[in-house]
Amino acid sequence: MPTISKKGQLMPESPIRKLVPYAEEAMKNGKHIYHLNIGQPDIKTPEVALKAVKENDVEVLSYSRSEGSETYRKKLAAYYNYHNINVSHTDIVVTTGASEAIAFIFGSIMDVNDEVIICEPFYANYIAFATAASVKVVPIVSKIDDNFSLPPIKEFEKLITPKTKAIMICNPGNPTGCLYTEEEIKQLADIVKRHDLFLISDEVYREFTYDGNSHYSILELKGLDEHTIMIDSVSKRYSMCGARVGCLVTRNETVRHTVLKFAQARLSPPTYAQIASEAALETPQSYFNKVKKMYINRRDVLIAELNKIDGVKIATPKGAFYCIAELPVKNADHFAQWLLESFDVNNETVMVAPASGFYSTEGIGSNQIRIAYVLNKESLVKAANILKEALKVYKY
Structure with a gap:
């Protein structure tokens, strides 16, 4: 058999x-x-997004560009700029959900048996993506007694080996609801720069922070353009889980070019869902x-x-x-x-x-x-x- x-x-x-x-x-x-x-x-889901699909005049449901439609990426870049993340539409690759973005990133920056350090507990599918890419997840435990705050940086240092390629975070966090501070993000920035690693941040919940706290993106860091890769999605922000539209954003041209090769292999992200996602950007504050x-x-x-x-x-x-x-x-x-x-x-x-x-x-x-x-x-x-x-x- x-x-x-x-x-x-x-x-x-x-x-x-x-x-x-x-x-x-x-x-x-x-x-x-x-x-x-x-x-x-x-x-x-915002009515403007649903209406864009219901009332569009598309006659041929064609492929989009592999990196996503230019109009959507330009509007997405404007959204990020509004949130103090200064990027161009050329820094963005649209993916089929944040899931595909993670898979593309693992495939682009890691080889078989390379390692990525991730604070646990973490989004369960990170393990699945790592398994598919033959990548090893090296966990660093955050504790419920500490409200799942970032573990001490010295604990990250202990886990870095010649096989380590990246540190990955989810901010705000799934499954914990933790929110890393600007100071904690800058501590991670120091360590990835010192050890020449990537810093990957899953930021799909950026709009949902509480108690007067604000979200600080890794793309707000100065001098880390070659190290930072951000993951995003429309699923939670606009209650559009079924759209399956995400993206990755990086100013690292080599990473972006490599990711695009993976994107070309799957042809393009879904056209109707991009239409809805583009319209959703008009959702008022x-x-x-x-x-x-x-x-x-x-x-x-x-x-x-x-x-x-x-x-x-x-x-x-x-x-x-x-x-x-x-x-x-x-x-x-x-x-x-x-x-x-x-x-x-x-x-x-x-x-x-x-x-x-x-x-x-x-x-x-x-x-x-x-x-x-x-x-x-x-x-x-x-x-x-x-x-x-x-x-x-x-x-x-």
Whole structure:
């Protein structure tokens, strides 16, 4: 019998999606599920983006340029310039979601068995992209007791080897909601410059920062043009997850040229989705002000409810719309599955993402879950109550 590749065997399951069959079975049995497992906002996509697709006069749905349409990239550059990120449209390569941007970057700057240092817990698919590229993720642990702030720079220094090619961050963070300060970003800048490394920053949640904090992009750094690569996406900013349009931005011409070769191999990003994404850039600031206020209220409600549950430890997020909760259980994977298979309150239950899948260090995060507070406040209160009741009777 033919066999699959070792790479295929090593490819991890998504902690966000692996429980879907159990959720589907629960729904077939008539249960209502509060989905806290996935970052799919319930916020409406800006009407201007939907209207651009519905009312366009395209007669031939043709390829765009491999790097994305010029008009979209020019408007995208104007958006970044508004946010103190001075780039040209030629610094941008449009991709099929931020996922493709990460895959292109790994393929462009790293060879087999090269290493990338990433703070864990991190977005689970980073491991998948690294596995596909035969790249090794070297984790550096951030802790819930420190609210998942950046680990000391000296700990990064200890992990750098001749195989290290990059340090990668997510800011604001998925799954933690951490937000790195300007000082922390500049500390990372010093280390990548000193060791001649790349600094990759996934900044897809840039619009969502709270408590008076602001986002500081790596592309605001001076003298780091050859080292910095930023990843972005329309998915969360405009509640357009299904558009699958992202981009990478770098002033490093060699990196950009190499990435473009990967982009040419897949021909082009989706045309209709670029039309919608270009139109979405006309979304007024009032939209983001409203959305931020909504997420702050949801966060505060969720944290307050979780803090009422005995034995639960919670980190307070400063950005994005996720948090990590530590539970009084031994195995959150089993608990999450049990919630769907065997527990309900008035025929309602909760779907969460076990946090172990957001760590690459074995054994860490086994009693943690990631919660996406993308539901309305009433639903979040009900979901937290279900977790509270479940923990009273869960025996493992």
